[in-house]
Amino acid sequence: MKVDRRRWLGAIGALPLAACMSSRESGFPATGWIGADPTIGHRLRTAPPDSQEAAERLATDVLIVGGGIGGLSAGWWLERAGLGDFLVAEIQPTAGGNARGGGNEISRFPLGAHYLPLPTRESFTLRRLLADLGALKGDPDGLRPRYEERLLCAAPQERLLRHGHWQEGVIPDAGLSKSEREEFSHFFALVGGYRNRSGTRKAFALPMACSRLDDEMRHLDTKTFGDWLRENGLTCAPLRWYVDYACRDDFGTPADAVSAWAGLHYFASRDGMAEGAANDVVLTAPEGNAWITEGLAQRLGPRVRCGWMVRRLTRTRSGFEASIDDVGSGRSIVCAAKAVIWAAPLFIAARVIEQLPDLARAHATQIDYAPWVMAQLTLESAPPERPGAERAWDNVVYGARSLGYVVATHQRLSAAQAPTVWTWYHALTGAPSPILRQQLLASTPEYWARFAIEELAPAYPELLPHVQRIDCIRHGHAMARPRPGFLTAPARHWFAQGVAGLQFAHADVSGFSVCEEAHARGVAAAERIAARLRGRMPDPSVIYSV
Ligand SMILES: Cc1cc2nc3c(=O)[nH]c(=O)nc-3n(C[C@H](O)[C@H](O)[C@H](O)COP(=O)(O)OP(=O)(O)OC[C@H]3O[C@@H](n4cnc5c(N)ncnc54)[C@H](O)[C@@H]3O)c2cc1C
Secondary structure, rough: OOOHHHHHHHHHHOOOOOOOHHHHHOOEEEEEEOOOOOOHHHHHHHHOOOOOOEEEEEEEEEEEEEHHHHHHHHHHHHOOOOOOOOEEEEOOOOOOHHHHHOOOOEEEHHHHHHOEOOOOOOOOOHHHHHOOOOOEEOOOOOOEEOOOOOHOOOOOOOEEEOEEEEEEEEOOOOOOHHHHHHHHHHHHHHHHHHOOOOOOOOOOOOOOOOOOOOOHHHHHOOOEEEHHHHHHOOOOOHHHHHHHHHHHHHOOOOHOOOEEHHHHHHHHHHOOOOOOOOOOEOOOOOOOOHHHHHHHHHHHHHHHEEEEEEEEEEEEEOOOEEEEEEOOOOOEEEEEEEEEEEEHHHHHHHHHHHOOOOOHHHHHHHOOOEEHHHHHHHEEEEEEEOOOOOOOOEEOOOOOOOEEEEEOOOOOOOOOOOOOEEEEEEOOOOOOOOHHHHHHHHHHHHHHHHHHHHHHHHOOOOOHHHHEEEEEEEEEEEOOOOOOOOOOOOHHHHHHOOOOOOOEEEHHOOOOOOOHHHHHHHHHHHHHHHHHHOOOOOOOOOOOOO
């Protein structure tokens, strides 16, 4: 697609003049980039094929490419299936992918994913993983499992600033007119209708492949969520804001660009419960979901090889051969494997895997990834609050372009509000993703720090004196946007099934990015590989064809 680059850059670069001054001039807090270094991934673009003689040759049963939730879950499942001979190649210096954690002297904080909804009954392998990690006690298959207290988000969980007043929860239900209230009721009744449908399968389930995918449900994938809302007379501004917020939060994309199936899936699929907790409580920790990836990486031990960039993967007579660069030393490694689990983003698979069918390669290169930026605001004192509900874990400003902030120290028992770290999230929209990515790559952390301060200004007009420093994080390819047609795309189904000895375990296989999907794809891929190498049939309850 051709786009007028200058027009787009002009449109999205609009920040007040103050944002263009340097921090030295303005006494602005110190800023910097943290998190995954984009230049490491970009080496793949320029790496010449097999430029040097291999310094090391090794062999393993299974090579897992990518150490995010998908790849680490695959390793965890292989181990459970009795296959301990595997390696996880992770390009970055630490494993975890988009569920990594960071930290400073005040607190740990998320570098990506920040919460896990209570796992559904269909996510039974995830529940088992949480039991293995000590987070779930008792029967993992129960209706209401018991979760570790420190992970259940303490009340208040969410609040929303609207008309200068904080209200509890993020549904803008305070001060609605009668007709707006009716629209909200109608919306939740429609969502409830999908939730409560009887049948052998739920209309919308997590993992998504457990959903009932008949013609009626597939039809929802032919239109946008925005169209579906309009068709149902759901057009009032507060409801549209709420739905858009949810879509930007989960898909990095407003409702007008999201498949209606995906949008409804967000609202209708999450029905996990916990003993002694409200149903909408989430599992969280100061480091976000990194407690899961760190726990997994610890279990897999030295089999996780960080700083290993897989730059070429080719099929051989006996399996696969991977050319790997050790990013730190520059050494070249060749790894022979009987089978491969590809758990890195699919657009990279299109670059690295040599014998990918045309259909699959075309699909992988056409996935539209939403870029995101985050900012960690380290606060030495608490700024004054607007009236209304007290500070929650997740704090959202109605009408803002960004998604608000979560408080890293929220789960601490002490009621102290500062010092603390606020993690601010922003999904970039408003221009084609490649342009947004270009802007992100060219931008400075100070630009985004000022952007975050400006976005939070309706809630905190005097925030700056309380901020010690602001560290920003770039996610150029944060998450696949589930546009209409994503669900039924034949190539996505090809990735879901894989081919003999080569399976795909990234959240991209589901077409949208949440930790439950990444985990489920990791387990499915590992189960297929374990069955193949062990000469048995795969367990049908954990593998998917869609
Ligand atoms: C800002 C943000 C907030 C989010 N918030 C939430 C949330 O609150 N809850 C939730 O459920 N989900 C959330 N998500 C989505 C969630 O983080 C992802 O769905 C999940 O972490 C994806 O896991 P994955 O294993 O599929 O992929 P990834 O996390 O993308 O992992 C893939 C790994 O492959 C590595 N890799 C890439 N190329 C190579 C190569 N050539 N060689 C070796 N390794 C390679 C990468 O470095 C990466 O570590 C969020 C995502 C983002 C970006």
